[in-house]
Amino acid sequence: LVSEDDVLNLHRILHGKIQIQNRIPLDEINNEEEKESVLGETLSLIYTPGVAHVAEKIQKNKGLVYDYTSKWNTIAIICDGTRVLGLGNIGPEAALPVMEGKSVIFRTMGGVNAIPLCIDSQDQDEIIKFVKILQPAFGAINIEDIESPKVLYIVDKLQKELSIPIFHDDQHGTSIVTLAALFNALKLINKNEIDDLRIVIAGAGSAGYGIFKILQKANCSNIIVVDKKGAIYRGRREGGIDNPYKKEIAANTNPEMKAGNLGDVIRESDVFIGVSGKAGLLTKQMVQSMKKESIVFALSNPDPEILPSDAAKAGAKITATGRSDYPNQINNALVFPYILRALLDTRSKKVDYTMLVSIANAIASLVDQSQLKEDYILPKLNDLRLTSRITKTLQSN
C-alpha cells in the first residue's frame, strides 16, 4: 500500500504537517517601506497599546473571549503516548506525527484549529490537572490514544470538572460510527428492532466500553461483552472484574449471566462487534454458530478479528472492518472533525450518549434507502452534508 520510504521522505520534506497562520494579511506585504508603516499601525491595533481595550472587555465579561480570540475555534488534542495506533506505549514524541495528522484532518474536514499536545506524563491525576489548567484558550478538548481504563477515568472526571466539552474519540467516535453502521445493516436484514438483538462485543477497552454505552442508550437489552478472561457478567470470579467500567458493563449486560469464552457466548447471537485488537479471534465456526443473516463488524486494525470474505463464507450477511481496503469501513474520521465543529458552533458544554445516539441516526440517514447495499452502509468520508447534519442534531438535542 504505502511505502515506508515515501512516508518518511514526505515527513522529512514537510518538516511538520501544521503551522500557525495569521488571520491578518501581514505577511503578504512585499514592499519593505510599506511593511514598516503597516506593521506599526497594525501592531498598535492587535498588540500594545490597542489590545489592552480587548483585554479589559474580556476581564469584565469572560464570555467575550469567544468573540475576540480564537478560543471559539481551537481545540487541544491530548495524548500521553500510551496507546498509539496499534503500536502501544510508544511515548509522547513518537505520538506527535500521528496527532499532527489528526490536526490536518480537523482543519481540512472541520475547519477546526487542533493543537497537538503530546504530554510527558502518564499519570492520570497529572493529566487531569494538566487539562483543567489548559482550558482558557480552548473551546473543546479531544482525548486521544491514552490507554484504558485510565483514559475512561480521566474522561469521566473531566466531563464533570471542565467548563468546555471533552470528546474521547476512541470511545465516543467509534461508538457513533459503529451504531450508524448497525442501524443501516439492520435495514438490510429487515430487523428494525434493535432492542432484542443479541449482540456480542469482543474487547472491553475504550472502544468496547463506548459501544456498550451507546447500544445501551439505544435500548439494546441483550449485550454480552467479552474481555481476555471471557464473557463479563455480574460476580464473575475467573479473572475478576478489575475496574469500575467493567463493573458497569457487568451490571448492565449479559442478562442471562452467561459464562465462558467467545466461542461459548457467540452462539445464536445476531451481531458480533470486534474491538479486541486480536487478529483472527473470530473463527468461521463461530460465525456459523451465529443466527442466520448475521452481522459481523471486525474492527481491529490493522488485522481484523476475521477477514470479511471468511465471515461471508461462514454465513454473515453484512460485514465491516476498520480498513479502507474492504467495503464498509468503520472510520472515526466520519465523525470526529464534524462533531468537534458542531460542539464548538453550538457552544455545547458536554458530550453525552443521548447526543451520540442522535448523531449515529443522523449519519445513518445520509445513506439513502436507494443506495443502501450490503457493501455500502455508511456515507463517504467527504460527504459535505456531515457537518450540517451533525450540527443540526446537536442544536435540537
Add this chain to the structure above:
Amino acid sequence: LVSEDDVLNLHRILHGKIQIQNRIPLDEINNEEEKESVLGETLSLIYTPGVAHVAEKIQKNKGLVYDYTSKWNTIAIICDGTRVLGLGNIGPEAALPVMEGKSVIFRTMGGVNAIPLCIDSQDQDEIIKFVKILQPAFGAINIEDIESPKVLYIVDKLQKELSIPIFHDDQHGTSIVTLAALFNALKLINKNEIDDLRIVIAGAGSAGYGIFKILQKANCSNIIVVDKKGAIYRGRREGGIDNPYKKEIAANTNPEMKAGNLGDVIRESDVFIGVSGKAGLLTKQMVQSMKKESIVFALSNPDPEILPSDAAKAGAKITATGRSDYPNQINNALVFPYILRALLDTRSKKVDYTMLVSIANAIASLVDQSQLKEDYILPKLNDLRLTSRITKTLQSN
C-alpha cells in the same frame, strides 16, 4: 492614537488573530472527486496507516521528532494572566488577545509557530509542573506576563529542569534591548568603559532583575537597584529583602551600601534605568543631580518615569522610553521573535546572560557609527539583519 472602537471591531471581525494551517495543499483542491481521491491517498501517507512508520522511527530515536514533526519550529507562550501589560492580574482569558498578538509578531517577524497557552492556575508549582509535562511537542518555551517574583522562581526552576530552552521576555528580552541601547548611548557621550559607570535601576521586578543580571555580566560594578522601600543593599532593615532575587541583588550591587530613596542615590550617577511602573517617579531635580551628560531610560509603560523632554531640559544627554511616539523606543519586539528563531535554529538548550550580552552587542552593532545619533541608538523593528545576526551570535556562543 488608536480608538477603542477600531480595536474592538477589528477583533470582532478577525474572530481570533491566528489559526492552524496545513503544510500540505489539501484545502486547495476544489473538485470534489479529485478531493476524495487525493484525500484518501494523502491521509494514508500523513495519517494511518503510513504515519505508523514515522512514529516507530521516533520511538527508536527520540531526536528525530525534530525532523519529522513541527516541534523544531513551535513554541508555547505561557501566561497565567497575573501581570498583563499595565493591567495587572486580569486573568488568563483576558490575557489571551494579548498573547495572540504576540503570536502574530512571532510568526511575522520570526517565522515561529507560537501557541498561546493562557493557563488557569496562578500557583508557581502547578505552573512548573504544567510546563514540564508540556515539553514533547515544543522546541522552546516563552514565559510571559506572570507576576514577579513568582515568575523568577518559575523560570529558574524550569531552566534547570527542562530539556528545551526557556525565554522570559520581561526579564531576558528587556535586559538585552536595554543593554544594546546603553552600549550605543555610551558611544555618543564618549564613555567606552561601562565598568565604572554608576547606574541606578528603579524597579526590582522581572525587568529590574534582568537588567541587573545583564549589567553584572557586562562587568558593571557600580549598580544600585531601588525598589518601593528605597535602595537595596546587603542587610537592609527597612522593608527587608523579601525574596531570594532581591537578596541576590543586595549581595552583588551597591558596593558602598548606600541607603535612602531614589532621590538620595541618584546623585552623581551616570545612568538611570526606570522599570518601576511609576509615572513621574524621576523628577527634574533628580536628573539635575546626576552627572553631566547623563543617560535616562524611563521605560515604564504607558507613562514613563519622566518625559524625555523634561529629562533633556534637566541635563540628560540621551533619553529613551518604552513608547513608539518618542525617539529611542526600548522595545522587546526587537529581540523576542529573533531570539526564539535563533534558539530553535541552533537547538540551544539554555538561555544564559553571557549569551544575552553577546546578543545586545550584536543588536547595538546594527546601528552604524555614521547613523548613530542621540535620537537613533537602536535598529528598526523590521531590520532584516536581526535574525541572522542573533542566530550567528548563538552559533558562536
